Amino acid sequence: MKAMIIEKYGKTPLLLADRPMPTVGDYEVLAEIHAASINPLDSKIRDGTIKLLIKYKMPLILGNDFSGVVAKVGAKVTSFKVGDEIYGRPRKSSIGTFAEYISIHENDIALKPKNLSFEEAASVPLVGLTAYQALHDILQLQKGQKILIQAGAGGVGTFAIQLAKLMGATVATTASEAGTNLVKSLGADEIINYRTEKFEDILENYDAVFDTLGGEILERSFKVVKNGGQIVSLSGLPNARFAKEDSLGFLKTMLLSAASYKLTKLEKKHRIQYTFMFVKASGDQLRMITKFIESGKIQPVIDEVFSFNDVEKAMEYSESGRAKGKIILKIR
Known part of the structure; x- marks a missing residue:
């Protein structure tokens, strides 16, 4: 699969690379990612400014939230099935949404709000x-x-x-x-x-x-x-x-x-x-947020959608501080 990676900490460009397909654990789903969002956290991880809190192995796929479709389910997954449209924030030890696929624990995802596009949904989890x-x-x-x-x-x-x-x-x-x-x-x-x-x-x-x-x-x-x-x-x-x-x-x-x-x-x-605070993954809380969104009480705000290949431009725009609302990566 295609993924955007870093090979070391520092203000270096993200690299488009071929990475192995994720393995799927018993309580995980394989998500086909349609969109991801850019967050200031991505720059902090890339630059190494929070490695005292959590240090990642390299090469590292960046990205902290996404929307997509369930492509495969683990043997003990009970809450989701293949074809479900989902969104989520992987737990901090298992990030990597700037990619075509991610394996993610079923407790970290929820069904995507029905009234949102994949791009809109990807703006929400983090x-x-x-x-x-x-x-x-x-x-x-x-x-x-x-x-x-x-x-x-x-x-x-x-x-x-x-x-x-x-x-x-x-x-x-x-x-x-x-x-x-x-x-x-x-x-x-x-x-x-x-x-x-x-x-x-x-x-x-x-x-x-x-x-x-x-x-x-x-x-x-x-x-x-x-x-x-x-x-x-x-x-x-x-x-x-x-x-x-x-x-x-x-x-x-x-x-x-x-x-x-x-x-x-x-x-x-x-x-x-x-x-x-360092935000925690929670499918339960995402389901609560879904209710707010589907009832029209909260609406996502998107500034701009970038193509997957333009991830570097999207990161630069995020770091400029000029964005009003969220910056999205359209992956497929």
Whole structure:
């Protein structure tokens, strides 16, 4: 099968290569991939910036979510059959959706929403699970609470705004002038133009922040959360709490504790909880998301669809930060 691979960590181009067809375990399905999406996580994996958290064997097929059709089922698979249209996010140890096929555990997939094309469906798994796990599982967002969602016009942001509104929250978000109409259409209650305004000068006493940017933006986010509130981040530094929960071992826990010292200090100063998250695969949660989509309560937002051979252009566009919504790879 054809696949896009890297042979070593670093900012090197992806290579189109012939790879063996995946073997199918008893509880796995072989998925014929029709579309995949580009995520910032793909660049982080390629560059090696998260290899302290998980280190992959080379050569590595990149790609963290997909939509497609079941081509074969393992001997003990009970939930799916050949011909089913599915979508999913493989568990972090088994990525590889920039390919014509992937073998994936049946617990990591769900039937594709009936009202979505393969391209639309491929835009959902990673950002949908990320938003759901951040807002529902970690923040436990309640009706009437106030949340700041950073970078609302991005792939995660466009989904998270819709989910937060569905959960009954008041939503503020940051966006450029080019993204203002989009985030407003998704339900954002307050929109801060990050080019001309500082969100921390406008917002106060928020219950939560969902950070997708990290760095200085994350540090400034502590100023808008009330005592007892929470910040969850995709792009900040993992802390000792994350290392312990992820069973990373003593040495990595100590290293991450030292690296995240500034964030821990901010936690104590502002009396709020900071959580770094790494999204988990979950077919059950995807089925919940499917209900939201099929009922029209959440709609995917796609910026552009690239051909499989243009994966490098798609990655560059993702890294530019200009995309409004998701970037898709059409594989077949």
